Amino acid sequence: MQFKAIAIDIDGTITHMDRRLSLRAAEKLRILDVPVVLATGNILCYAKATAKLIGVCCHVIAENGGVVTDGFDKKPYVSDVITECEQAYDILSEEFKMEKLDSRHRRTEIVLNRNFDIERARVILSNTDLDVEIIDTHFAIHIKSKKINKGTGLVRMADMMGLKTSDFVAIGDSVNDKELLELAGYSIAVSNADDFLKDIADHVTGEPYGEGTAEAIEYLVSNGMLKARDQ
Numbered sequence: 001m002q003f004k005a006i007a008i009d010i011d012g013t014i015t016h017m018d019r020r021l022s023l024r025a026a027e028k029l030r031i032l033d034v035p036v037v038l039a040t041g042n043i044l045c046y047a048k049a050t051a052k053l054i055g056v057c058c059h060v061i062a063e064n065g066g067v068v069t070d071g072f073d074k075k076p077y078v079s080d081v082i083t084e085c086e087q088a089y090d091i092l093s094e095e096f097k098m099e100k101l102d103s104r105h106r107r108t109e110i111v112l113n114r115n116f117d118i119e120r121a122r123v124i125l126s127n128t129d130l131d132v133e134i135i136d137t138h139f140a141i142h143i144k145s146k147k148i149n150k151g152t153g154l155v156r157m158a159d160m161m162g163l164k165t166s167d168f169v170a171i172g173d174s175v176n177d178k179e180l181l182e183l184a185g186y187s188i189a190v191s192n193a194d195d196f197l198k199d200i201a202d203h204v205t206g207e208p209y210g211e212g213t214a215e216a217i218e219y220l221v222s223n224g225m226l227k228a229r230d231q
């Protein structure tokens with residue numbers, strides 16, 4: 001089966017463990033002859049800069065699906081879900097000293113340094129009626145609305161591109177990639193991924209991090225599942 005596009009996570013999937021971009025993964029993505037959608041928990045300007053620097057076009061799902069755009073200079077779609085996240089943050093601040101990350105640029109969720117007791121925070125929030133969850137991607141902790149995720153972002157993006165979510169291959173490493181991998185027509189987890197993600201993926205790479213993604217793209221191209229440009 002040939003797929004029409006790829007949606008791919010950034011941290012832990014096209015990077016090394018320390019978040020340096022894997023140049024091998026970037027080069028493999030750049031030579032694909034299908035649209036490359038970066039799908040990330042990072043903020044929009046970070047994701048757009050990553051797309052620009054890799055040399056792929058402008059399809060970005062940022063903030064775990066809260067922010068979606070199909071053009072570098074277009075006004076993005078921004079979900080209206082920040083208020084509950086702020087209320088959750090205010091409640092948790094009474095208990096923990098927390099450090100927000102990128103807060104000036106983050107529009108739909110709150111991201112925190114991984115330096116407080118998440119389990120305890122989850123218990124506190126479970127005693128409220130807020131429709132939010134706390135997720136830990138191993139890179140940061142997100143207080144996010146349960147109404148959005150990279151899967152809802154993919155539905156929106158597919159619609160904008162005139163595609164179905166099943167037309168996509170998806171690659172990821174972490175809990176915030178679950179819905180993305182579930183909705184894609186074919187899903188790949190890099191070998192450093194959380195075990196539960198490897199269990200739901202159609203294919204798991206032998207190599208970890210960006211090396212795993214480079215391996216995955218070679219596999220997809222050599223099996224006729226994605227088209228690459230002639231070299």
Ligand SMILES: O=C(O)COP(=O)(O)O
Binds near residue numbers: 010041042137140
């Ligand atoms: O924002 C994070 O915590 C991780 O980012 P990612 O979705 O690109 O892996």
Ligand SMILES: [Mg+2]
Binds near residue numbers: 012137172
């Ligand atoms: Mg990741």
